[in-house]
Amino acid sequence: MRDTTFERELHKGSAEMLILSLLEDGQRHGYDIAKIIGQRSEGHLSFHIASLYATLYRLERRGLIQGRWVEKPDVRRRRYYRITPAGRKVLAAQRSRWEQFIAALTRIARLRSA
């Protein structure tokens, strides 16, 4: 059975940060984003397609990323996403919160294993 715990967490915020950080250094399309997350997490993280695009659309609605259809000759048009300045700001804020959060987790985990 698929472990959905992580996915649930993704809905709750980390997914947004992951997406924003992947878009930090260039525009990507949805499948690209999913693939990179899968590869870099060595298969531990996976998105349900609907969750992924729901998150993308939501970020877009909030003006943190911008999606647009790109048409090239001989290739089907594709939708690419890029991060906005507002998105960079939120990403920075979320990063620092997650760092604190993970630090706290680690501290507690160490306490317990000691």
Place this chain on the structure above:
Amino acid sequence: MGETRTFKEEVRSRLARLGLPPDRERDIVEELAQHLEARCADLVRAGRPEAEARRIVVDEISGHEAWAQLSERRAPDPSRLGEAGTGSALSRVWGDVRFGARLLRRHPAFTAVAALTLALGIGANTAIFTVVNAVMLRPLPFADADRLVNVYETNLARGWSSFSASQPNFLDWRAAAKGFERLAAWSGQSFSVSADGAPELVDGIAATDGFFPLLGVTPALGRNFLPEEDRPGGARAAILGHGFWLRRFGGDPAVVGKTIVLTDAPHTIVGVLPASFGWGDAQIYVPLAPDPQGRRGDHRLNVMGRLGPGVTLDRARAEMVAIARGLEQSFPDTNAGWSAALEPTFDAAVPEQIRRALLLLLAAAALVLLIATSNVANLSLARAAARQREIAIRVALGAGRGRIVAQLLVEALLLALGAGLVGLLVALGATQALRAVGTGIPRMDEISIDARVIGFALLVSSLAGILFGVVPALQAARRNAGGTLALTDGRLGGARVRGRLRGALIIAEVALSVALLWGAGLLIRSFALLRDVPTGFDPTRVLTLRLDLSAARYPTGAEVWSFYDRVLAEVRTQPGVAGAGAVSLVPLGGGGNTASSLRIDGRGDGGRLPSTDWRIASPGYFRALGIPLRGREFDARDGAGAPPVAIISEEAARRYWPGEDPLGKKVVIESFGRDPATIIGVAGDVKSFGLDGPARPMVYGSQAAYAGWRRFSLVVRTQADPSTQVASIRAAIAAVDPGVPLADVDTAEALVERSLGARRFHMVLLGCFAAVALALACVGLGGVMGYLVSQRTREIGVRMALGARPRDIFALIVGHGMLLAGIGAAIGVAGALWLTRVLESLLFGVTPTDLLALAGAVALLVSVCAVACYVPARRAMRVDPMRALRCE
């Protein structure tokens, strides 16, 4: 297998139920289908056969829940709650509402259990409030009903504080009183209506012409009585009640001006009342035509007044007392000792005792809701544990304490309001049942759900929502404010705090349940004792029915007696009849004041004794009803012209002839006349007015004693089920005079049961509340113990590994549960000792500290709690130590 669908079709079919705008849907379908094609192509590139790759992709996109996220109407992501300054406060609340609704939908089991529990509590409260609203809060259904007062005559020396008025006194009041906009009098009367051959006895009233204007009622058809109709010898007019008009005249609008024969006298129908008007069972109204030449000592009228503008009750009362004092001086013979008293009509219609009892029941319902609320709070606490990670992440993302609390509260309120709606439905059903049970409560027919009831349900739901929402919410916020401890799965401090809270909630539930059970126990005991009270007669297999003879048909006393003699003789010859008699008012059948003064020659104060109730009884009455008698019954010797005789009750004998044998003594019963009557018998005491009061002294006169009395109840003792005898008795009466209608056909047992109506209402309701409370407390305790067992699995495993036997584990868990129950019971007993004092007025034969009721309540609760602990304890016994330890 059918045709393989394209990825576009796969996506489109999943989006279909989201109701997206067509353009938007087309874009999404294109983008997602591309994604899936790319994924499929990658799989094929990795070496999968095309078909298998497709299947994998289709498999990966299953799951309704995930697709729902693509709905454009969806709630904001919880993480957004952390962002300061997004949107207005209103849109944030709306977001909370939608988010809460989604969460509740996602946990249908929790939502259903919590909502049903609450709905039960809210329903109970709303149902009782519906009664309170109809009976106590709504004004009487008349214009400016709070200005209406009842006016009584009083004779405090004889113990009469609210007596009927006499006709001349009423007329003098009406002429003299300035503090009233209007004074009107009425008196109950029944009419024999003989349409279509069969005569029917219809209840009605005779009222003065001011009666309808006083109540602010205008006839729907025709007109009110004219002043000239309301005088002795005035034209005979009648106004019909709406129901009677529909039933007997088919709602004929041309009925005004027609003639109706009422008790052998033709009356002109002058009006029809609106459907909204009702006055007890009255269906026909005639002018009272009070007679200024009538007897001042003959008190039969009910008097009502409407206070004049700006006139206070006290001022009007002072005025009436002054007028009565003037009458006392003018007519010392009849009015000496008589004064006047006022009471708001509402207070008379809804007696203090009823109001107190209803408020008590409302309080009991509130306790049930408190118990339901603690159960839901407990459930929420358990869920809070499961939601710690979610909350922790939201806090990590910067959601403030206020936002978390607000979100949890909104969720709780949402749940509570949903439960409130279901509760309203519960109440709707319950009020139907209440109406059936509440035979002893006034105004039960006015019960309906109105805006106030709905407002009450909303208010109660919101309060309950806040109550059960605030505990887990504050707890969550407090824990999370300190950092991210919550992510440790509740095995550190948080769990202990929650454990204590849950324990406290259970203790509170048990305490409240004990109080309710105890109260219910007291009422049940009272009811049982009351039913065992000897009525003084034997009600088994006795039929009673009422006859009323018209003065036109039976003008003289002799004719009346002859009629009843013949009817009784005829009835007694019917097969299956064991005995028959007649009495002016049947015990426990209701009826007006029948008080008379007694005078015994040679006693001080002119020989006058306090008031005594009187009845007129036919020969055979005592035997038919099974009332024990010393001396002899009335018989043929006591007919017209014979020397007056009387039978008195044991209580009268004890009171007025203490230490003497009253047989053969003489007494003047003023209501019957001035000649002394010889006491020929002493009858056993009969509970004529209710089982809960002491037996009042009673004197019985023979039919010869009161020539003007035409209205008697027949009492027929039968050998088999009395209801099978109705037809033959009806035939026996018709054989004597087919024109005499009968009414109020009943069994004596039904009369006894009905006299217990209000008490049964209280007992049944409080009993239901106690049962619900008990069930809720049991479920709550079981739930908490089950949760505890799951929390302590590791500890139990360790204990077992160290040699504890399953028996010890069982004892440990049950012991823990029973400790909670014990503490709760102790607190409940202490609280109830104080609380049950308010029950005192509803009790009969038991004191609030009745040990049997107390012991019963505690024993019942403890055994139910033991059962509630049993299941989790059994589970604990079966814990596998190895598995439990491996969990870590």
